[in-house]
Amino acid sequence: MSDPALFEMRDLTIETVRDGHRRRIVEGMSLSVRHGEIYGLVGESGSGKSISMMASVGLAAASLDITAGDVSFAGRRFAASDRRGLRSNLSHGVSLLFQNAKGALSPFLTTGAQVERVLAGRLPKSTCRREAIELFRVCGLNHADLADKYPHQISGGQAQRVAMACALATEPRLLIADEPTTALDVTTERELLRFLTRLCRERDLAIVLIAHNLSLVAEYCSGLTILHAGQIVERGPLASVFAEPLHPYTRGLIAAVPDVDAPHELEPLAGSVWGGRSDIERCRFSHRCPFAQPDCEAGVPALLPRAGHEVRCILYREDAT
Amino acid sequence: MRPMRIPPVLSYVLRRVAISIVVLIGISAVAFSMAYLLPSDPVTSRYPDISNEQRAEMRRQMGLDQPLIVQYARYMESVFRGEFGRSLGTGNSVGEDLARRIPATLELAVYGILLGTALAIPLGMFAAIRRGRPTDHVLRLVNIAIQSVPAFWLGVVLIFVVFYQLRWAPTPVGRLSPLYSPPPFFTGFYTLDGLLSGKFDVALAAGRQLILPVLVLGLGVVSPLARITRAAMGESLGEDYVTFGRALGLRERQVVLGDAFRGALIPIVTTFGFVVGNVLAGAAIVETVFSWPGIGRYAVTAITTSDMAPVSTCILLVASGVALTNLLVDLSYALIDPRIRHGYGK
């Protein structure tokens, strides 16, 4: 792994005030993605996975305080709180896909016009049409059929491909895909993910695949990070994590994936996500953990290297018996 | 051979126009009865010192002794002839009177609405973008201040300060100071007609007369429009398509003006429809304060002298204006949002 990272997020911390309490909704989040890699970011809703990726491109909601961390992309480093700087990456190699592609496309423009308007940012006007036709083709869409339609006239799967054509129009080297297939049926989901994998190979495109569905990540990613309540609980190469899942949360997740082909959500675990008060220091999983013991409440466990990857749980401390 | 198909938008317009005509006839009946029921008597208010026999004779001559239904029928007949009855005050047909006064009111209203909109929309947008920050709070205070100033008071204060004290504005004597003669008629707007006929001094003089009344009328528009712009923009700025537009590296101007503003436009245009109605009502006050020879002042004079035909006709005119505005507002929805446009076909 001498290859330097394409994208690196270090120690991102995001806070907000809710119900009169300051809550740390993301804490010490780090992530590193190499060229052409598909990296999985897994967690249930509210775990901070989307928020931290949005923050990494300067698009976090204004009500969120980004109190620490920095992000580097292709050699340019910005403080995580520098929204303007981070947003400049968006026209220079980082792009996004959203879960709700129909809502993400502008309702006021035809699909063809949306792709062309992104292209117009970096190409002379005369070549935009030709390039748009090519992008439609790359994304498996028929330009003649769809370019004059509005987003409300096409299917969800088509909309996600149009969104992809828009994203590709920025010539990205990193695509942050926030549950891009959740709104689609299983067949369309597979097609789309297979297509994304092919893009990665052909265009040297790296993808951060945000998912609440561990089986998707297992199938397509080379490495993964599992977030719980705004903290990394386990991360490492996919093979190592799946061969020897350490954290009780990860084990719960993997146990909940009986068959990789049947997508499962993270619901089967008991209990809800931790409320996030930043003045309470303990293992944030303790109220759901079958192995919880008094020591778990003593402080936030450190992230420890074990079995070829990293885990945040006191069961794996050096002095643990 | 395919049967001829009426485009869905056109059939929608025709349907709306037909409904509007029925509604307007209803309004004319109500307006006429209300004018008839006014407590004062048109003859007494004009000739207070005549004998009862003379009064009865005058009423008979004017047709006032006829039952209400007959008077209304006569009025409607005159409406369809384009005369709209006869004004007891001016002696002309109401149609003639209005033809002379409508351009005066329109010039005032159009400039007032343009000014108010040009102020309100940027203010509202700016507040939405700065939501919750100090700029937003300051703008909200300004808005409340504007809203709480009544038009007649503002008009009188402006005349006092800007005309009497500062001498910046010309004497409020209506559309044009008596030193100038009106320009030839092209549009009915003295400012435009002055420019079109090359009489720039007349255009300038007419423009100077317009400043204060347009300001008063325009400020009345600012508050509701700015408020709805802030609310609607605040919502549309949070839409996924705005975030995605930003994520695609589109310029902020493209995202905010192109997508977010367009997303906010339907409630703004709806409010704009209400506002036009308010302006037509507000014109009565502003025209009275500034001696503006428009339909507002004409209507006020007619009401105070129980001049029935002008009162009914002015009500009918304002109602038609509001109906037309609402139709245009509805049609603009289809232009703004393709989802609504495609809905017409279904």
Ligand code: SF4
């Ligand atoms: S630290 Fe304790 S509570 Fe937390 S996961 Fe480990 S065993 Fe469970």
